[in-house]
Every structure is written in C-alpha cells, then in structure tokens.
Amino acid sequence: MIRYFLRPLAMLLLSLNMVWAQIPAPKQHFGFTIGDDYQLATYTQTEAYFRKLAATSDRVKLVDIGPTEEGRRQLMLVVSSPANLKKLSRYKEISQKLARAENMNDDQARALAMEGKAVVWIDGGLHATETVGTMQLIETAWQLASRKDPETMRILNDDIILLTHANPDGQEIVTNWYMREATPEKRSLDNVPRLYQKYIGHDNNRDFFIMNMKETQNIGRQLFVEWIPQIMYNHHQSGPAGSVLAGPPYRDPFNYVFDPLMVTGIDALGAAMINRLNAENKPGFTRLSGSVFSTWYNGGLRTTTHFHNMIGLLTEIIGGPTPEEVPLVPKRLIPNGATPFPVTPQKWHFRQSIDYSVSLNYAVLGYAARYRDEVLFNIYRMGKNSIERGSKDTWALSPKRIDAIAGAYDADPKKVVSPTNAALAQYGFIPKGGGMPMKYYDTIMKAPVLRDPRGFIIPANQADFATAVKFVNALIKTGIQVQQATADFTVAGKTYPAGSYVVKSDQAFRPHLLDMFEPQDHPNDFQYPGGPPVRPYDAAGWTLAYLMNVQFDRILDGFDGPFKKLPIGELQAPQGHIAEASGEGYLLSARANNSFIAVNDLLASGVEVYRLPNGTGLKSAAESGTFFVPASAKAKSLLDKSARELGIDVTSIAKRPTTTMAKVTPMRIALWDTYGGSMPSGWIRWMMEQYHFPMKVVYAQDIDAGDLRKKFDVIVFVTRAIPSMNSKDVDLYSLFGTEPKPETTPAEYQPWLGKITATKSIPQLKTFMEAGGTVVTIGSSTNLAYHLKLPVKNALTEMTTTGQEKPLPGEKYYIPGSVLQMTVDSTQQATWGLPTLTDVYFDASPVFKVSPDAIATGKVKPLAWFATGKPLRSGWAWGQSYLQDGIAAFMAPVGAGKLYAFGPEITFRAQSHGTFKLLFNQLYSSGSAAGSATNGN
Template sequence: MRFLSSTLFLALLLSLTTARAQTIPSPKEHFGFNIGDNYQLATYTQTEAYFKKVAAASDRAKLVDIGMTEEGRHQYMLIVSSPENLKKLNRYQEISRKLARAENLTDQQAHALADEGKAIVWIDGGIHATETVGTHQLIETIWQLVSRKDPETMRILDKDVILLTHANPDGQELVTNWYMREATPEKRSLDNVPRLYQKYIGHDNNRDFFMLNMKETQNIARQLFVDWIPQIMYNHHQRGPAGSVLAGPPYRDPFNYVFDPMMVTGIDALGAAMINRLNSENKPGFTRLGGSVFSTWYNGGLRTTTHFHNMIGLLTEIIGGPTPEDVPLVPKRLIPNGNTPFPVTPQKWYFKQSIDYSISLNYSVLDYAARQSDQLLYNIYRMGKNSIERGSSDYWALSPKRIDAIEEAYNKDPKKVVPPSSAALAQYGMIPRGGGMPMKYYDTIMKAPVLRDPRGYIIPKNQPDFATAVKFINALVRTGIQIQEATADFTVAGKKYPAGSYVVKTDQAFRPHLLDMFEPQDHPNDFQYPGGPPVRPYDAAGWTLAYLMNVKFDRILDGFDGPFKKLPYGELQSPEGAIAGASGAGYVLSAKSNNSFIAVNDLLASGVEVYRLPNGVGEKSTAEAGAFYVPASAKAKSLLDKSAKDLGILVTGLAKRPAGSMTKVTPMRIALWDTYGGSMPSGWVRWMMEQYHFPMKVVYPNDIDAGDLKKKYDVIVFVTRAIPPVGGKEEDIFSLMGSEAKVENTPAEFRPWLGKITATKSVPQLKAFLEAGGTVVTIGSSTNLAYHLGLPVKNALTEMTANGTERPLPGEKYYIPGSVLRVNLDSTQHATWGMSNQSDVYFDASPVFKIAPDAIAKGLVKPLAWFDSSKPLRSGWAWGQSYLQGGVAAFEAPVGAGKLYAFGPEITFRAQSHGTFKLLFNQLYSTGSGNPSSVAPVAGQE
C-alpha cells in the first residue's frame, strides 16, 4: 500500500507538472497573431503581460524586474534555464561573477568553477524601437525555449542560463501604437514617428553605455557589469546592408588595442557558429568583416562596452519588418567572397523570415555556449587574469603612434645600416631572417620606462569640481570597475593627497575599460587606399571620458599602496559638501563646479537673490571670476545647507561682502529647439537642463516662424543640425527634421511640431529677436546662423583650387571624426566663467572660423575659444590637424541689442562633456548690473 501510495503521488505530481506546462500560452493565444505575421506588432503592455504569464506558468522561467524606465514603466529580464538550474541560480550567478573578476583564483580553482558553472548568455531586443525584429524575436525565442522539448533545446536549458532582456519598453509602446493606429493593415507604416522612441535620446540610447545617464542603460549595466557578467551577450539590431539579409560577426578592423586577443577570437568563433547554422539551414545573406560598416573600435554601445569587459559581444543587423519589403538588387553583393560566402538573391522579404533567421541565430549562440560552457567560463577568467597581470607589472601597450615612433627612430638614426637585402644582413645577426629592423629600435620605444602603462590613477579630492569627478567615478562603478578610497592623507611619488581621494588601480579584470576611460584613444589612419578618402569610423574615434569631464587625475607608473579601502562593486558614491567659514555677509559658490548651477537655480526658484562676481573674490576667500555670491539670509542658509549636502559642493561663507562690482543673476525664459520626429542632441540638452534645474520650454520651427519671439523668450538654444547651411539643407539621418511627414497624415496633436528652420521664414524672426535684445546660443552645425546673419566670419577649413575658387578641405587632407581636441579660452569673459584657460572639447567635423582682425578690433566678433597649436588632438583621430591652428572654435557677436553665441565643438555631446557644460549654462542667466552696497540684507532676514 505504501508503494502504491508513492506511485499514485508521483503520477499525480507528474500530471500536475504536465498540466502546468500545458497552460503556457503561445504567442498566438496571447497576442491574437503569430510573431512574424505581416502587419502585426505587439505593444509593450501586451509583451509585459506575456512575460508574466510565461513566468507564472513555466518552471523554466523566472521574471526579474531590473528597474524603471524614463517614462515610468517596469523593465523586465526573463531568465530561462532548466528547472534544476533555476533552483541553483544564485550559485551559477556567483560562479559567473567570480570567474569574470578573476580575483584570488588559481587556474586550477578556475577550471573547477568552470566545470561546475553554467554558461551565462545575454540576449536582448528592442533597444531601437523602430527595429521591430529585435523585440519580436525576443518574444518568439522565449516561447521556443519554454515550450520545445527537442534534444538541442534540452541541452541548452541544461548547460545555459539565458538572460532575455527587453532593452526599451517605452519605445516599443510608442512605435507599436503608431504603426497599429491604421485600421487598414496595408496602410500601416513605421515612418514619421512623431517623437524619439526613448524619452530623451532616441537612437542614442545605444551610445550611453559608458556614461550611463539614462535609467534604462543603468538597469542593463547593473545586470551586465555588476550582477551577472555573462560570457556572451547578443545585441539584436536592424538593418542589414542593402543586398544582404544581415550583418554579423566577425567585424571589420580596427578593433580597440586595449582588448584581450581572446575576446576578439571569441567573436570569431561565435561568428563561425552563427553563419554555419544559417548556411546549414539554407538561409543565405549573412555578411561579415568588410561586408558591413560595423567594427569593434568604439566604446559606449550596448554591445561594444561589453568588449571592454572580456565578454564576447555579438551584434547582428537584420532586414525586415511587419510590412513586406524587397531584398534589392545590388550586383556586387551577388558574388560569393570572404565577406559574404552565401549571397542572397533579390526577392520579396517577409517579417516571418527575419524572425526565423533570428531564432536560428539565437539557437546557434545558445548551442555553442552549451557545448563550450566550461571553455567560455574559463576563458573569461583567463582574460581577467591577463588584465590583472598586465596591470600589476611593467607593460607596454602597442598602438599606431608607438609603431610610428619605432619607424621614426629607425629613419632618424644616422648610423643605421640600410642593407642591400634582408638575407645579406641576416647573416651578420643584425635583423631577423625574412626582413625587419634591428631590435634596438623596438627597445627604444617599447621598453622606455616613461612609456609604460600606468599601475593606477589617483583622483584627488582637492580639485576644483570634485562633485563632477565623483560622477565620473560613478560611471566607472556602474560599469563594474573596482574603486578604492583613501581613508587618510597619503603620499605617492612625492605628492601629497588628502583623505577621500579615489584610487583606481589597473590590476583588475576590466582593465580594458578602465584604460579606455582614462587614456587617449589612438585611432589608426584609415583610408580606402593610399592617398584616398578616409574610412569613417562606425561612431566616435576618441572619447576619453576623464578628458571630457575635466577630471583631474594623476597617472602612477609604479606600483603603490596606501591607506586605501576597496569599495563594494556597484556601490555608488556621494561627494561630501559643506558650508565653510563665517557667513555674516553671505556665501560664495564656485563657478568651476557644475553643481553650483543647480544650487543657484534652486535659490532663484525660491526667490533668493544671487549675484555674480566678474572679478572674483580676493583675500583669503579666493574665488574665480564669475563666482556666485548669495547675500546672507535664513532662507539662503537653509537652501545652501541642503545643496551642499545633496550636491557635494563647497560653499564659502564670507564675514563681509566682496569688494568691487557684482551683477545680479536673473532667470531667463529659455527656449530649446526641437523638431518633429525628435532631435537627439536636443533631447540630451533637455535632459541636462532638467538635471541642472534650468526651467525651459521646447519650441518647434513653427513657433520660431510665428514671430514676436522676444515677448516670449530671452534665450533660444539651437543644438547641432537645427540651422541649415546657407544655400543648402542639412539632413539628420536619425530625424526627419519635420519635412517628410505630411499634414494630412499627421494626428492633430503633432501638427504644431511640423516644419523646419528656413532661411526665408525663420532667420528673419531670429534676427529680429536678437536685435530686440534676445540671446541665441548655437552649437555645432547650427553656428550656420552666423553666416545667415552676414557676420564677419568665414570657414577656416577651406583651400583655393587651381581655378581660383574656394572649397572645403577634402578628406584626403583634413578629416576629424568624433574626437577630443584641446582649445584655448579667455576665462575672464562672462561666456567662459568657471572654465580654465585650456579645455578639452568634443569635436566631430565641427565648424572652425576665421575672423578678420579688424572685426575683432571693432567689437563685431569676440573670440571665446581657439586653437593655438598645430597638434590639438588629445584622443581619437585628427588627420591634417595642423589646419586648425589659428582657427576660432567659439565666438560671441552682438546683433543689435542682443548676442549670438557660436560654439563649434559639441559642448553638450551626449551629456558626457561635463567639462564644457558651463559654456552653455553661463548664457542661460541674465546678468544685469548690481549695486554691491545694497545686496547684503541683515543676517537672518529674507
């Protein structure tokens, strides 16, 4: 009876388990259509409900809420594995982290952990919401993994833990609702979505993964770099190059020189598995290497940042969507070669085909991970261990500049022997057989003590804008970097540092990312052929974050130690602020600190008077030109106490009011240009203004064309790509600029956003606004406004042709994609208050100006920033940079009673360039004259 009871119990348990599995709804049952059906898309609301149903019904799935989005939705990650693995999920997560960080492990211990662990594989979808294959393959993949019982799926579930993550919930809701609004399926279109599919930054949500400003990127980064650290991450995108179905790994050169070579060859191995799977299933059209534009140079993308963390980061870009389309005829794509071994022929293409390809690709990755799980786990450990060893010993990294230096040393050596042939010289042992230079030229560069990679970096607490330095530290923390903090004063290399300074050592697993944030990028000179045009980098060529944020740090070349405590991984830091000194008369806030602008805006919003000190403050309380002065009052003290604590700023109390002139700060009515479809640069600035508490209003071209601008606004900000060039138009490939959407096809609520800035309608209104006393701030290509207004400035980057006409410098002579350059400034000017006399700026084929000396002498134009060096490059790639010398990067010009500010560099670039934020912020206050004898009320009064 006892045996019978046990048998009945097991049968009942089995039947209940089977019944539970049978309750998992298929996509068809939940959404009402199959994933991949023509003209059908799912909303995020529907997708979220499906994830919850699957997690509740399947013993193969666990739903994790990884955080909130910018629009307030829950962002989910569905973890899929075998029921047995899910019971031990914490252990497998622990193993993954231990191996990735490679701390205090022997090779033998690492092998044991790799044998015990499971491969952790990340698959995401939907980061770019109009790329609808990404989101929908995620849904279909989940269904396949929780419902299939074939041997391959069961092996995958047994050996892998799969993190299936939705990258952009807000975007899916917006785009699907836009597409599905048409009742007639054939009329549905993804074109002309009215706003960005991420609240602030749209497509740039895939450019935020080392800065991590947005909530969605913070949520994802926590999983990738702190909590899980998967060995493989797969990032789904669109769209494939014309004439192909998809682009995938491996990718074209150059790859970044800080990578461990095993990461690069790991991509090769996964790429082979992916293309082989498609070929075996008779699915043509996979192109790779030079068949697409995608490389592994850039840091900052969802896929690319993982490369700097020893993860095998995969990207595919596939064609397709809910509306059927055509694979176009591109004859050159039809010849098989190493880029595209199995070309696709021109044909009609359907959504379901793209979904099927994506499932095959996912399964190829998951199957590879299942078969090679122990190797993947051990390899990420080995890469981390390599980084630790390189960071704890003398190490010289190779780069194009180092190679050039070796060749230069050889070419300049007057005693060098130029052999008649390599073989002849080899017999004397001077060069290796087969060619080459004597070893001494290598040793001159690659063993020079001063050219070693640093053992670490020290970020002193006593720097002008420590609060911004802490923001930099937090960007490192969020990307899994180990940070140490000094618990007492200490000395390294003869220099004293205060307690509270941060120390970042390079003997850690994620050393590639760490170096990439502190050290300059050295992009190779990359041309289509010798003397030909340049090959454009996929995104930026240089981005050194410590430079862009103006963080003061010291590179330490030798091993060092001190009273340092290691901070827990992922623990964000908060700077300490205070009010120092007697404050009987008032308070001073430094204009060098970005967070001072937040405090000032909060004071102004509460009705507290604030002044600026054009000549600073002398005596013991030294402050720079443009510092803020707040007369003493109970309200001011209460607000500043809170600001000092929350913002980490140092507020200096003054016993007596400053001598000399001061100007009263008045809030301005700020307008920020945007366009139908959304401008990413505008969205970044909107987010920045919210963070720094500047009240503003978004305006559109029709608002500008309506006129009477001075009655509504005091300052109008035009980010790059707002103002077209004289005699032409400028297009933003990620924004429709409001010119493509037709009024009759646009819902009434969005029609006021249509239109574009024009020379005939908009520029006259802007001129009238300026003449009436308004301020216009232009950034990047929107400095075109200076030419529309006829100001005495010219393009500095031109040459005369043989026939006497002027033309822009050709790419063969001058080419600077996104890179970091250094400019000189006059920091005594109102526009540049709080800046140093030199600053690093983000430069992306940015405008540079030539100003006639008499225009400067007459006060028609005032230079604010300029290039005084023939080699201003700090990080990236600058071909022909000597052409910049003497050019003006930024200027101000009076126009009637108002002022135009023109900033050629991208001073607000992706909200990363904290070092140049003040060049915008300074222009957002009205600073009329103030009377120093009347600005200090009795202490305690408001």
C-alpha cells in the same frame, strides 16, 4: 468509500490544473503568430505575456530590473532548466568569480568552470523601430519555454539565458504608431513623431560607459555587476542592402586594449552563427568587410561588453512587419570571404527575419552549451591576463608607438640598409633575416616613461570634485573596482588628501579602465593610399576623464596606501561642506557644475544671487564668475541642503564684496526641437532637468510665429537645427526620411512640423536678437552666423586653381568624433569657470576665421580657439594642423542682443561635463546689484 471518490477527483483537479497552467503560445495571447505581416505587439501586451510565461513554465524566472524613464518596469527573463533555476545564486556567484579572476589560480578556475553554467545574454528592442529585435525576443522565450527537443534540453541544462527587453517605452511608442491604421497595408513605421526613448532615441546605444539613462543603468547593473555573462548578443537592424544580415566577425580596427581571446572569441561565435544559417539553407550573412561595423568604439550595449572580456555579438538584420524587397546589389551576388552564401533578390517577409533570429540565438546558445567550460574558463583567463598586465611594467602597442619605432629607425644616420632590402621595402616585403634591429623597438617599447600606468589617483581637493565623483560612479556602474583613501597619503612625492579615489589597473576589467582614462589612438584609416578616409563606426576618441575635466594623476610604479576597497557597484555621494555664516554671505565656485543646481534652487525660492566678475576684492580668493549669496536664514537652509546633497563647498565671507556684482536672474529659456525628435536636443532637455534649469521646447512653427522677445530671453539651437547657406549641401532632415504632410499627421503632432528656414525663421531670430534676445548655437547650427552675414568665415577651406574657395577634402583634413584641446579666454562671462586649456568633443565641427579688424571693433569676440597645430587629445585627427589659430567659439553682438556660436559639441551626449558651463553661463541674465556697476548681460 470516501477514498474511492476522492482519488478520481484529485486526478481530475490535477488534470485541470495542468490545462490551466499550460504554457500559452504567442498566438493565444497576442491573437497573431509572431512574424505575421502587418502585426506588432505593444510592450503592455509583451509584459503581460512574459508574466504568463513565468507563471506557467518552470524554466522561466521573471526579474524586474528597474524603472524606465517613462515609469514602466523593465523585465528580464532568466531561462534555464528547473534544476538550474533552483541554484541561480550559486551560478551567478561562479560567473562573478570567474569574470573578476581575483585570488584564484588556473586549477581553481577550471573547477569552477566545470561546475558553472554558461551565462548568455540576448536582448531586443533597444532601437524600437528595429522591430525584429522585440518580436524575436518573444518568439525565443516561447520556444525555450516550450520545446522539448534534445538541442533545447541540452541548452537549458548547460546555459543560463538572460532574455532582456532593452527599451520598453520605445516598443509602446512605435507599436502604437504602427498599429494606429485599421487597414494593415497602410501601416508604416515611418515618421514616428517623437524619440523612442524619452530623451535620447537612437543614442540609447551610446550611453553605456556613462549610463545616464535609467534603462542603461538597469541593463549595466545586470551586465557588469550582477551576472557578468560570458556571451552577450545584441539584436539590431538593418542589414546591408543586398544581404540579409551583418554579423561577426567585424572589420578592423579593433581597440588595442582588448585581450586577444575576446577578439578570437567573437570569431568562434561568428563561425557558429554563419554555419548554422548555411546548414539551414538561410543565405545572406555578411561579415568582416561586408559591413561597416567594427569593434573600436566603447559606449554601445554590445561594444562596452568587449572592454569587460565578454564575447559581445551584434547582428543587423533586414525585415519588419511590412513586407519589403531584398534589392538587387550585383556586387553582393559574388560569393567571397565576407559573404560566402549570397542571398538573391526577392520579396522578404517578417517571419523570415524572426526565423533567422531564432536560428542565430540557438547557434549562440548551442555553442555556449557545447563549450560551456571553455567559455567560462576563457573569461577568467582574460581577467587574469588583465590583472597580470596591470601588476607589472607593460607597454601598449598602438599606431603612434609603431610610427615612433619606424621614425627612430628613419632618423638614425648610422643605420645600414642594403640596396636589395631598400628596394624590397618599397613594396612592403621583408627579406629573410630582414627587419629592423631590436634597438629601435627597445627605444620605444622599453622606455620607462611610456609604460602603462599601474593606476590612477583622483584627488579629493580638485575644484569640481562632485563632477569627479560622477566620473567615479560611471566607473563603478560598469563594474570597475574603486578604492578610497581613509587618510592623507603620499605617492611619487605628491601628497593627496583623505577621500581621494584610487583606481588600480591590476583588475579584470582593465581594458575598460584604461579606455576611460587614457587617450584612444585611432589608426589613419583610408580606402587606399592617398584616398578618402574610412568613417569609424561611431566616435574615434571619447576619453571620459578628459571630457568630464577630471583631474587625475597617472601612476607608473606600483603603489599602496591607506586605501579601502569600495563594494562593487556601490555608488558614491560627494561630501560637500558649508561654512557657518560669519558675516555678509556665501560664495559658490563657478568651476563646480553642481553650483548651477544650487543657484537655480535659490532663484526658484526667491533668494538673491550675484556673480563676481572680478572676484571679491577682499582677502578671500575667488575666481571670476564666482556666485555670491547674501546671508539669510533661507539662504543658509537651502545652501546647507545643496552642500549635503550636491557635494559642493560653500564658503562664507565676513564682508560684502567690494568689486562689481552682477545680479543673476533666471532667463526664459527656449530649446529647439523638431518633429520626430532631435537627439542632441533631447540630451540638453535631460541636462536642463538634472541641473534645474526651467525651459520650454519650441519648434519651427513657434519661431516663425514671431514675437519671440515677448516670450523668451534665450533660444538654444543644437546641431542640425539651422540650415546651411549652401543649397547644395545635404538636407540633414532627409537623412531620416521625408517629413509627413499636415493632413496625414495627427492633430496633436501638427505643431511640431516644419523646419528652420532662411526665408521665414532667420528674420525672426534676427529681430529677436536685435530686441535684446540671446541665441546660443552649437555645432552646425552656428550656420546662423553666416545667415546674419557676420564677419566670420569657414577656416577649413582651400583655394582652387580657379580662385574659388572650397572645403578641405577628406584626403587632407578629417576629424571624426574625437577629443581636442582648445584655449579658452576664461575671463569672459561666457567662459567663467573653465580652465584656460579645456578638452572638448569635436565631430567634424565648424571652425572659424575672424579678421583682426572684426575683433578690434568688437563685432566678434573670440571665446575659444586652437592655439596649436596639434590639439588632438584622443581619437583621430588627420590634417589637424589646419586647425591652428582657428576660432572654436565666439560671441557677436546683434543689435541689443547676442549670438553665441560654439563649433564643438559642448554638451555631447551629456558626457562632456567639462564644457557644460559654456551653455549654462548663457542661461542667466546678469543685471547690476544695488549700488554696484553692471558687468554686462
């Protein structure tokens, strides 16, 4: 009898449990359908929904991948069949093994490819104002968790999908801003008051080869260490005007270190994506020359994966919660290879963009499912190719090499060219049986000294080894295999100490490895012969080892030694050393960036610190600018901690220095920012925190209010802060939309409004300097020198036929973001700690001409200049000869104060560690020590 009653009760409870566990549709949770006009979800709401999906669906596993910069939790949904989710560790192992391609032959790889599942990464929301990305992620997760159609079931069976939120903080900021208006039609994404990533905003998509930010580190670990997906899809906005979206394949150039399978893999996925949209009657996909996107750059969420043999996909789509128009762009209406199915002008709603995005996701996932074993085998094949190339003599092709081959042919006085061939060659035709003899190829492509390196050695005895370790950690975070010497060793006749790092090129991610050590050789890319240049997608050159001033040796032959392989993904901590005090105090090298952290900690604790302009005057060697700390128990305790945690070497000296000592006192630092947030300012704010410089952010209204000298000792202006003297120049503020009016701006943000002006701000800055203040300007903000009428001129001009001076045109001179080498006067306080030849990031940066008289009279003091007409180290520098003898940086006295002008981007994206000291040196006030002469400010 009891059993009779219990059975129906059990069935009722089971039924109720199924209702309670029903997978919630987005509308049930958010109160609206994803893609409804004028509706956005916050990250708080999205996180709660993702947790519900994981709790109610056996297809979804929730993974917390780490904290964000603002302390939220960054989530990744792993979506697959229930059976696959039970074996995730095995499928992750297969994905890792195939990607690394070590100790495996083709047959073994094919067996693993047959066993494994295709791993596909899909993200959204990296750029938080690009709201399609976050909303499509929610919709895609819901559809994959709930749909039961054959296509979805096949995808779940053959794929493992990593749905990753790329910027939780940004979604919260942007959605709260948009939804603050009660009336839907008044809602707008314009004029978000601050950066949608705590420090760097849009530049969060430029951080992926160094991984400074927490969100980047979280994502990078999943991409390059944990999962290493075969395909990754990065959603962005906005599409080109007159089209709905831009997608793969992309325009040339692609980076020459890539495996060709990666490039053609993008082609294949791009075909699947556009074919699906065409089959669903969704027009407006453009590709190739239809957009500006290329595959040259490293450092983006999508682009860094290319250097790891992943098929990295990017789409840029139109749309947003506020309806918009597809504008009439006549040239976009003619079908062609770039845009085979044009879209006609029309009103566009948010849901259309969501539907397009889900279709694109399904196209990618469907391709991965259909070609699962091929996708898995191909990432192995690319990795194996890299290992093989790094294990033998290899010569990389590049524009400079091709030019050298042609140059060898042209310079040969004995070459034979028939009149017919010569005539045809003028028009680019190669006649049958034509071409150059192989000896010209062999001259370059078989020259022993031009081989690719078999590896790199980073000596442990370099001046700033702690920064070198930061570089090594950047490699490790991107999955590069690094080794470390357990004892002294000798390679190619040079002896290296134990603790040195070794990075061999016979590894799967060789493209990324070479890209971090070797110079980029961007082609000369012009719209037509003699025409204007084609702007790169981002930087043209970025060699990180150069930017960080890492000392390393390229090893051309195979080598070995007492090396241990470090665990993949395990970060390194530099080992510092402090000598026991045997007398008067301690010395810290000015060449080590981390010395500034130690000094700031000492100053904050009340410990005296001095700088030595001329060394110690004793037997102990010390370069100009060395820090001296008088011995005390407190100093010893703090320095011991700094040596241990920062990896700096602290030496002791028996006697007090006999030369001039300048007492170091912290300055009251102000850093300019603006409404909406300046990314270069945000990067410096982050750097100041890392290096323990206390500072205050100021805005134009703070500058205009005056009394600056009572509040601050130094004010830092990043690029795009100080306006041009030429009223015809583009107003850089307008590039990011018009500034909001005070009456429509919330009261808490009103103090941030305004911009630096010639009429109100510049006079206050001049007064500040005349009263003894210091102003540091970077990039275009060196315009301040012209406002102050200092005796400097633009070095990059030419005279017109009418005798007028004008900037050099792009056809003659063009240097997008690249690495150049400048000569530094390292004896000056501003440049202490820098080598005489210093690599610097240069991005169409200002260069100056100073008269000999201005230098002789002390009105302008050059700090750095371009001593040659060929300063290019990495990237693209058309017409670089114009730079010769141009001043890159200078100091000029203004009353009792100083102006520092640094044309190049000395703090660029917190990547250019080699030039950080050009900022840091200006952030201390150096008075005189007791009984010693002063050495200036």
